[in-house]
Amino acid sequence: MVVRxxxxxxxxxxxxxxxxxxxGSPILLGPDLPAMIxxxxxxxxxxxxxxxxxxxxxxxxAEIHEKVSRYPPVSGIIGLIPWWEMSLIPDNDHIPLLPxxxxxNSLRYTVHAGExxxxxxxxxxxxxxxxxxxxxxxVSSLIxxxxxxxxxxxxxxxxxxxxxxxxxxxxxxxxxxxxxxxTTL
Amino acid sequence: MFNLFPAVFPEIFLINATFISPIHGVVFSxxxxxxxxxxxxxxxxxxxxSVLITILLLAAGAPLLTxxxxxxxxxxxxxxxxxxxxxxxxxxxxxxxxxxFDYFEQDRxxxxxxxxxxxxxxxxxxxxxSAYDLIAMYSAIEPQSLCSYVIAASxxxxxxxxxxxxxxxxxxxxxxxxxLFGCSMxxxxxxxxxxxxxAEILTGYEMTLFGARSGGIFAGILFIAxxxxxxxxxxxxxxxAPDIYEGSPTLVAAFFSIAPKISIFANMLRxxxxxxxxxxxxxxxxxCSIASMxxxxxxxxxxxxxxxxxxxSSIGHVGYICIGFSCGTIGGIQSLLIGIFIYVLMTIxxxxxVLALRRTRVKYMADxxxxxxxNPILAITFSxxxxxxxxxxxxxxxxxxxxxxxAALSCGAYLLALMGVVTSVIGRWAAGRxxxxxxxxxxxxxxxxxxxxxxxxxxxxxxxxxSESxxxxxxxLQ
Numbered sequence: 001m002v003v004r005x006x007x008x009x010x011x012x013x014x015x016x017x018x019x020x021x022x023x024g025s026p027i028l029l030g031p032d033l034p035a036m037i038x039x040x041x042x043x044x045x046x047x048x049x050x051x052x053x054x055x056x057x058x059x060x061x062a063e064i065h066e067k068v069s070r071y072p073p074v075s076g077i078i079g080l081i082p083w084w085e086m087s088l089i090p091d092n093d094h095i096p097l098l099p100x101x102x103x104x105n106s107l108r109y110t111v112h113a114g115e116x117x118x119x120x121x122x123x124x125x126x127x128x129x130x131x132x133x134x135x136x137x138x139v140s141s142l143i144x145x146x147x148x149x150x151x152x153x154x155x156x157x158x159x160x161x162x163x164x165x166x167x168x169x170x171x172x173x174x175x176x177x178x179x180x181x182x183t184t185l
Numbered sequence: 186m187f188n189l190f191p192a193v194f195p196e197i198f199l200i201n202a203t204f205i206s207p208i209h210g211v212v213f214s215x216x217x218x219x220x221x222x223x224x225x226x227x228x229x230x231x232x233x234x235s236v237l238i239t240i241l242l243l244a245a246g247a248p249l250l251t252x253x254x255x256x257x258x259x260x261x262x263x264x265x266x267x268x269x270x271x272x273x274x275x276x277x278x279x280x281x282x283x284x285x286f287d288y289f290e291q292d293r294x295x296x297x298x299x300x301x302x303x304x305x306x307x308x309x310x311x312x313x314x315s316a317y318d319l320i321a322m323y324s325a326i327e328p329q330s331l332c333s334y335v336i337a338a339s340x341x342x343x344x345x346x347x348x349x350x351x352x353x354x355x356x357x358x359x360x361x362x363x364x365l366f367g368c369s370m371x372x373x374x375x376x377x378x379x380x381x382x383x384a385e386i387l388t389g390y391e392m393t394l395f396g397a398r399s400g401g402i403f404a405g406i407l408f409i410a411x412x413x414x415x416x417x418x419x420x421x422x423x424x425x426a427p428d429i430y431e432g433s434p435t436l437v438a439a440f441f442s443i444a445p446k447i448s449i450f451a452n453m454l455r456x457x458x459x460x461x462x463x464x465x466x467x468x469x470x471x472x473c474s475i476a477s478m479x480x481x482x483x484x485x486x487x488x489x490x491x492x493x494x495x496x497x498s499s500i501g502h503v504g505y506i507c508i509g510f511s512c513g514t515i516g517g518i519q520s521l522l523i524g525i526f527i528y529v530l531m532t533i534x535x536x537x538x539v540l541a542l543r544r545t546r547v548k549y550m551a552d553x554x555x556x557x558x559x560n561p562i563l564a565i566t567f568s569x570x571x572x573x574x575x576x577x578x579x580x581x582x583x584x585x586x587x588x589x590x591x592a593a594l595s596c597g598a599y600l601l602a603l604m605g606v607v608t609s610v611i612g613r614w615a616a617g618r619x620x621x622x623x624x625x626x627x628x629x630x631x632x633x634x635x636x637x638x639x640x641x642x643x644x645x646x647x648x649x650x651x652s653e654s655x656x657x658x659x660x661x662l663q
Binding site for chain 2: 143145153
């Protein structure tokens with residue numbers, strides 16, 4: 001659906017199930033923190049911000065008539081890949097579909113009591129990533145601030161013809177005066 | 186591993202100043218009390234001042250070089266090499282910012298945030314120079330490029346500028362992607378990202394038997410090399426560089442032919458000479474430098490626009506500088522550093538002159554035709570700079586090329602030196618066209634120049650003296 005849409009706005013909300021499904025795979029495999037962060041970042045930041053950009057683009061009607069029948073085969077193949085992964089990789093210890101599982105003789109009995117983890121994912125990543133490697137986050141935040149400043153440089157246009165909000169004027173609108181102007185039909 | 190904040194005081198200062206300057210700009214330019222002043226020049230001077238103070242802080246941080254060994258878990262490392270690069274970089278940025286005040290006045294350019302991108306880019310370039318980890322390198326390349334895309338597209342009423350910004354965005358988004366892919370392959374094959382550890386792992390790499398070589402390492406190094414070559418616009422990867430230079434505002438083209446080259450070459454030296462020494466890269470740098478030199482010389486001959494000519498001559502010069510890279514010897518590295526220094530001085534001079542002539546919209550080379558008659562000092566200055574680009578003997582450009590070729594010969598890269606000399610001769614014709622048009626074959630049409638401001642002339646002439654005396658000094662010292 002993301003690939004086949006004719007209206008360019010449709011792919012953005014359609015990608016929300018894509019991100020949700022993509023995060024399901026890490027949840028099953030173990031790293032829960034990245035699995036939770038991934039939809040937050042992808043949907044909540046990237047898709048949400050690219051949606052207004054796509055809406056502002058000026059798509060001519062002529063482009064819509066290009067042949068969209070080229071896309072489903074390739075996107076279908078790419079879309080089948082996560083299905084294939086889902087069936088083969090998670091829980092490979094219990095359901096050995098791939099020959100890479102450890103013992104092929106007998107079913108391994110998993111002692112679940114032994115797999116209780118003392119530290120959660122957030123704790124482990126926070127323990128080393130946010131202390132010893134915190135400079136990487138600080139330097140990456142430079143990129144985000146550059147993006148903000150860059151957006152301002154490129155788009156802010158302070159002339160008299162650009163429409164701006166004047167909050168005080170909006171607050172001063174009197175409903176009686178405004179409605180009465182339209183009663184003459 | 187302890188975190189040594191004082192060692193990054195210069196960068197911290199520069200980043201803070203960069204954030205306070207637009208706040209100052211916004212607060213005061215919207216204040217009714219001061220009658221909404223346009224603060225572009227004001228913030229510009231603040232930016233210049235912050236860059237100069239950063240130089241002072243860097244110089245004052247010299248004692249920290251001895252203990253900045255274990256800094257930040259070895260994310261950055263400052264030593265003598267970074268010391269000189271990090272002082273040279275804000276100096277050249279200050280030179281670029283000096284050029285922009287006239288630009289603001291001429292174009293009545295009001296966005297005070299424009300100037301903010303330049304110190305921000307400089308601070309990330311300072312990080313890049315001292316980066317000692319693949320992740321540090323990448324996360325410092327990104328803000329630097331991002332600032333450049335923004336200011337490349339900043340001339341709002343010109344579609345040319347938007348095109349340049351978009352092309353630079355695509356080029357500059359794609360190339361760190363390749364770089365990062367290479368970094369991830371290296372990490373996957375070796376498990377480390379730190380340069381020292383990579384150096385230890387890859388020490389005897391070229392001597393391993395074929396069976397013991399890891400394809401992942403080779404591919405990773407290759408991708409990192411390609412990513413870097415994209416960034417310095419060396420030849421097979423120079424795609425849109427002339428379009429970018431031509432379309433963006435001249436000041437911005439000056440900025441990104443000067444500043445990123447310094448920092449990216451410094452970073453490349455760290456990566457390729459320290460961590461990945463020797464392996465298989467000599468061939469790719471050979472090929473790129475030969476191709477860059479050839480293209481720079483040949484394409485520069487066919488240009489009619491000044492900025493494109495400067496773009497192609499900078500591509501060619503990058504080719505010469507990569508000769509120093511391909512050698513891998515200490516002489517090669519020294520000649521590379523000298524070459525960058527002289528290249529930056531020449532480029533600042535060339536762009537300063539093109540900017541100084543902007544009042545009359547110098548776009549095509551024929552517009553320079555009447556320069557000799559109206560402003561002979563400027564014409565002579567311009568000639569000296571372009572002859573320096575071409576490599577005429579007493580000037581600094583010749584000295585840098587001499588050392589580069591000498592280093593190539595001393596390590597046995599005879600083909601490089603030969604190609605360098607040949608393309609230098611060809612390029613002499615190309616680079617000599619500008620002074621030729623300006624001085625020797627003046628046009629008789631009506632080309633009018635406004636009076637140049639005194640400060641610009643003074644700056645340009647002082648600049649020439651520095652670069653030429655630099656050339657003579659090298660000659661004496663060596």
